[in-house]
Amino acid sequence: MNVRPEPNTSSTPPPRAPDEGRAQSQRARNLSHVHPADVTLSDALTALADPVRRTIVKELAGGPDWTRACGTFDLPVTKATRSHHFAVLRQAGVIEQRDVGSRRLNRLRRPEFDAAFPGLLDLVLHERRASPGES
Amino acid sequence: MNVRPEPNTSSTPPPRAPDEGRAQSQRARNLSHVHPADVTLSDALTALADPVRRTIVKELAGGPDWTRACGTFDLPVTKATRSHHFAVLRQAGVIEQRDVGSRRLNRLRRPEFDAAFPGLLDLVLHERRASPGES
DNA sequence: TAAGGTATTCGACGGAGGTCGATCACCATG
DNA sequence: CATGGTGATCGACCTCCGTCGAATACCTTA
Numbered sequence: 001m002n003v004r005p006e007p008n009t010s011s012t013p014p015p016r017a018p019d020e021g022r023a024q025s026q027r028a029r030n031l032s033h034v035h036p037a038d039v040t041l042s043d044a045l046t047a048l049a050d051p052v053r054r055t056i057v058k059e060l061a062g063g064p065d066w067t068r069a070c071g072t073f074d075l076p077v078t079k080a081t082r083s084h085h086f087a088v089l090r091q092a093g094v095i096e097q098r099d100v101g102s103r104r105l106n107r108l109r110r111p112e113f114d115a116a117f118p119g120l121l122d123l124v125l126h127e128r129r130a131s132p133g134e135s
Numbered sequence: 136m137n138v139r140p141e142p143n144t145s146s147t148p149p150p151r152a153p154d155e156g157r158a159q160s161q162r163a164r165n166l167s168h169v170h171p172a173d174v175t176l177s178d179a180l181t182a183l184a185d186p187v188r189r190t191i192v193k194e195l196a197g198g199p200d201w202t203r204a205c206g207t208f209d210l211p212v213t214k215a216t217r218s219h220h221f222a223v224l225r226q227a228g229v230i231e232q233r234d235v236g237s238r239r240l241n242r243l244r245r246p247e248f249d250a251a252f253p254g255l256l257d258l259v260l261h262e263r264r265a266s267p268g269e270s
Numbered sequence: 271t272a273a274g275g276t277a278t279t280c281g282a283c284g285g286a287g288g289t290c291g292a293t294c295a296c297c298a299t300g
Numbered sequence: 301c302a303t304g305g306t307g308a309t310c311g312a313c314c315t316c317c318g319t320c321g322a323a324t325a326c327c328t329t330a
Contacts, residue, residue: 041262049180102276102327119254127176237297237306
């Protein structure tokens with residue numbers, strides 16, 4: 001699980017917290033990212049094999065970058081599980097996160113992830129419905 | 136886990152057991168296949184998330200169809216586990232199997248699986264090495 | 271400072287799945 | 301028929317991981 005300097009790969013200029021120029025907060029310091037290029041195929045497939053995580057990815061692709069906080073997703077799990085899934089997606093290079101105020105905004109790493117695993121995200125985004133299986 | 140009539144989708148004419156025209160043996164009757172079109176994305180991703188199964192897929196792609204029996208693969212697991220993995224790949228629509236004599240020959244369902252999950256097999260076949268991580 | 275909202279962390283639980291040895295079924299030879 | 305080879309099945313074990321409640325940390329607003 002490598003961690004990169006993480007240059008600004010965003011397609012849209014990300015919003016900033018009010019206290020812009022100050023030192024990183026402890027919360028932001030704990031936010032470690034992994035670049036898709038450093039992710040194994042095992043980790044990528046495992047991350048996207050979970051239906052809850054695929055729901056997150058699909059909802060995230062439905063809107064602009066940096067507009068969805070973790071709590072705004074419609075998921076059939078509690079806060080703790082939700083937080084776990086976001087961490088897995090982040091460590092698998094699928095999403096990028098940034099703290100703004102008390103919320104944590106998300107972005108789907110479309111171009112970088114596509115470069116590392118061509119077609120994989122498309123497969124997820126073209127999926128009819130999640131797995132649980134009712135119409 | 137649907138089971139289809141399974142028409143002959145092979146690219147190469149598959150070999151036949153010596154007793155060609157006879158009734159299906161019990162062994163062949165237990166061999167149930169699932170067409171990739173009937174496989175969920177969850178099952179496809181889960182099947183290919185395992186390093187042992189990806190090794191099978193890659194070895195299978197390295198030679199012609201219907202030339203590799205289950206026992207001819209170089210896998211770090213016992214017979215029982217090996218048999219389990221082949222069953223998972225079969226139920227996920229990744230491979231097709233056919234009994235010839237006392238052996239069970241395999242075929243990678245390249246065109247059908249590609250049609251159902253474009254790019255997914257390519258991702259696996261282009262993977263540098265399996266996950267365990269030593270060169 | 272207090273209160274409320276957002277999100278992570280911790281510890282525990284339970285189920286799913288990868289693994290194995292042993293056994294069994296089937297096929298092909300002597 | 302007996303033997304050996306191939307592969308599936310069974311039962312058990314164990315680890316991983318998805319899940320949760322509770323506690324904690326951080327931010328914002330009053």
